[in-house]
Amino acid sequence: MKIAYYPGCATHGLSKDVDIATKKVSEILGIELVEVEDWNCCGGGFLDEYDEKAHAALNLRNLSTVERMGLDKMVTPCSVCLQSHRLAISKYDENKDLKKEVDTKLKEAGISYQKKATAEHIVWILVKDVGLDxxxxxxxxxxxxxxxxxxxxxxxxxxxxxxxxxxxxxxxxxxxxxxxxxxxxxxxxxxxxxxxxxxxxxxxxxxxxxxxxxxxxxxxxxxxxxxxxxxxxxxxxxxxxxxxxxxxxxxxxxxxxxxxxxxxxxxxxxxxxxxxxxxxxxxxxxxxxx
Incomplete structure (x- = not known):
């Protein structure tokens, strides 16, 4: 099982032990975690309140990278990062004006979000895809x-x-x-x-x-x-x-x-x-x- 892996800032820094344990357990279970190339901070918990368009663009940039990596699922061990990416997807789907502005921003960066990649939590992957047995x-x-x-x-x-x-x-x-x-x-x-x-x-x-x-x-x-x-x-x-x-x-x-x-x-x-x-x-x- 090959899945894009988004550690996020906390997991990559002060909560490095979360990163280490998640990678070790995933390896034992046969999950190949491929770190998202050149990932950026999700801005969860603050940016979405200040500028929801910038927030959506940053999160969808990560997911567009996952798509270019040939994968359709991005897993994270951080609930804040998870919520941030899924909120961005939800707003992008439901708000036509926001979608238009985000598409323009992504286009300026030479990328686009094709709605093929989504974000999931490592707990979800373990329970649903790996299975308890x-x-x-x-x-x-x-x-x-x-x-x-x-x-x-x-x-x-x-x-x-x-x-x-x-x-x-x-x-x-x-x-x-x-x-x-x-x-x-x-x-x-x-x-x-x-x-x-x-x-x-x-x-x-x-x-x-x-x-x-x-x-x-x-x-x-x-x-x-x-x-x-x-x-x-x-x-x-x-x-x-x-x-x-x-x-x-x-x-x-x-x-x-x-x-x-x-x-x-x-x-x-x-x-x-x-x-x-x-x-x-x-x-x-x-x-x-x-």
Missing amino acids: NIKSHVKKQLTGLKVGAYYGCQMLRPEKVMGFEPAYNPHSMEDLIEVTGAMPVKFPMAIACCGFPLMGSNPKGGIRLAYNVMNSAKTMGADILVHPCSLCHLQLDVTQLKVKAEFNLQWTMPAIYVTQLLGLAFGLSAEELGISKIAQRVLKEKGII
Whole structure:
């Protein structure tokens, strides 16, 4: 299976461990990830609010590159990047004036979008194209005894009309992948709430509060660790871990790892190979996983 791969800025930079784990797991599963040539930032979360035409043009430039690569599917491990590209496609399809202006911009750059390529999440590819039974056949180590909070965040699911893979308010893909590893998925009320990353630049206390809400909700329901599907959630829930602990005077932590890091552990890869943080490693050691 050959798929265009769009890492996005966060995955390519501060969340490099997400990139590493996704590539290692994809290789084991027979997925050939071909990085999109000369890809650009999707502008997700800010540019679409400021200039939706520029936003659409940037995202469709990436997809037009995928088409020129001879591929029709672009996968990303980042929910923000996913939503950004799919929103651009949706607006391009529905707004004739925007479509005309975007086509003009792309033409000026010597390219065009033929509507043959689309964007999908790595979770979708794993569940739909690879298949749970196929994934299970590669499991070498059952993660028995590990209680995993299945966190979706907000942007892989909504708006449901644009994302369209599963019900926005009753998803199950993350639980399905957790179960394959032998771990126990834990549902919790804040599983589809925002992690707070968008607030960290303008209102860091508010952002930390939202991160705490997610962590505390999972802890209350008995989770040992969070597993998530987004490079920016990864930054928020992993990097702010100690800030949350200090702000709320907590005696516990709620480590967060990316979904392909969890799969990688079940496939027999080491925590070091997968770039799993020291905070998460401590919990995994306590549970006898590593």
